[in-house]
Amino acid sequence: MASDTEAEAGASGVPGASAPLVTLTLAEMRFEDGTPVLGALELSLRPGETLAITGPSGVGKSTLLRILAGLETRFTGTLQVPDRMAMVFQEPTLLPWRTARDNIRLTTGLSAKAAQEALDEVGLADHAGQYPTQMSLGQQRRLSLARAFGSAPDVLLLDEPFVSLDPELAEEMMVLFARLRAARGLATVLVTHVETEAKMLASRIVTLSGSPARLGAERQNKGAYFQLSASGVTSSKS
Numbered sequence: 378m379a380s381d382t383e384a385e386a387g388a389s390g391v392p393g394a395s396a397p398l399v400t401l402t403l404a405e406m407r408f409e410d411g412t413p414v415l416g417a418l419e420l421s422l423r424p425g426e427t428l429a430i431t432g433p434s435g436v437g438k439s440t441l442l443r444i445l446a447g448l449e450t451r452f453t454g455t456l457q458v459p460d461r462m463a464m465v466f467q468e469p470t471l472l473p474w475r476t477a478r479d480n481i482r483l484t485t486g487l488s489a490k491a492a493q494e495a496l497d498e499v500g501l502a503d504h505a506g507q508y509p510t511q512m513s514l515g516q517q518r519r520l521s522l523a524r525a526f527g528s529a530p531d532v533l534l535l536d537e538p539f540v541s542l543d544p545e546l547a548e549e550m551m552v553l554f555a556r557l558r559a560a561r562g563l564a565t566v567l568v569t570h571v572e573t574e575a576k577m578l579a580s581r582i583v584t585l586s587g588s589p590a591r592l593g594a595e596r597q598n599k600g601a602y603f604q605l606s607a608s609g610v611t612s613s614k615s
């Protein structure tokens with residue numbers, strides 16, 4: 378992926394640290410059939426912040442995230458991103474024939490010890506030797522998260538990471554994500570169709586709507602979770 382000096386300065390956390398890590402200026406995105414899915418829009422992500430992109434199902438959120446990830450090139454416009462980005466897809470994209478430990482090791486290059494620590498961190502200490510098919514959806518999601526964090530990215534992209542989990546499990550995972558993110562100060566783009574998730578986790582929220590879709594006005598958010606410190610996980614929920 379292309380890198381630029383501003384992004385690198387931002388990632389290092391030294392002078393220029395407030396420069397955006399990610400900048401997208403999109404003119405348009407069409408699929409092969411000519412259907413315009415995204416219209417003109419601009420988006421940027423600065424070090425340490427979490428930007429939530431909300432909007433109804435089918436509006437184009439995943440398409441926008443895939444553009445940011447460099448997985449979708451059928452667009453006109455400009456994109457600047459850092460070299461190291463990790464994406465967690467809506468459906469866990471794990472290697473079924475590899476253990477949890479190897480799923481982490483193969484994508485991140487971590488040692489067995491470091492991979493075990495990454496598993497410990499997401500509550501999968503006893504699952505290192507299990508295969509994804511032996512794990513619940515919640516556990517697979519944790520593994521995907523551990524793998525993404527394990528690759529030490531400058532920017533993390535998350536596509537509906539809490540969908541299809543029961544509410545308790547979803548909340549548990551949100552707290553887990555907030556803790557991992559806070560420990561690293563990691564800049565994140567979170568795509569979700571659930572407004573409350575955005576409010577709990579994001580420092581800024583934008584909504585995608587219309588056809589072709591555009592971004593609405595940006596909202597600053599002082600949500601309950603996003604300022605969680607690495608050590609003290611306290612939910613301010615009543």
Ligand code: ADP
Nearest residue numbers: 408409410414433434435436437438439440441
């Ligand atoms: P969201 O993530 O917000 O649910 P998507 O980005 O997945 O939305 O999809 C946006 C729209 O683009 C949907 O209407 C979907 O059907 C359509 N779409 C997705 N992929 C393709 C494709 N490869 N070709 C044509 N249309 C597509």
Ligand code: MG
Nearest residue numbers: 438439440467
């Ligand atoms: Mg989607």
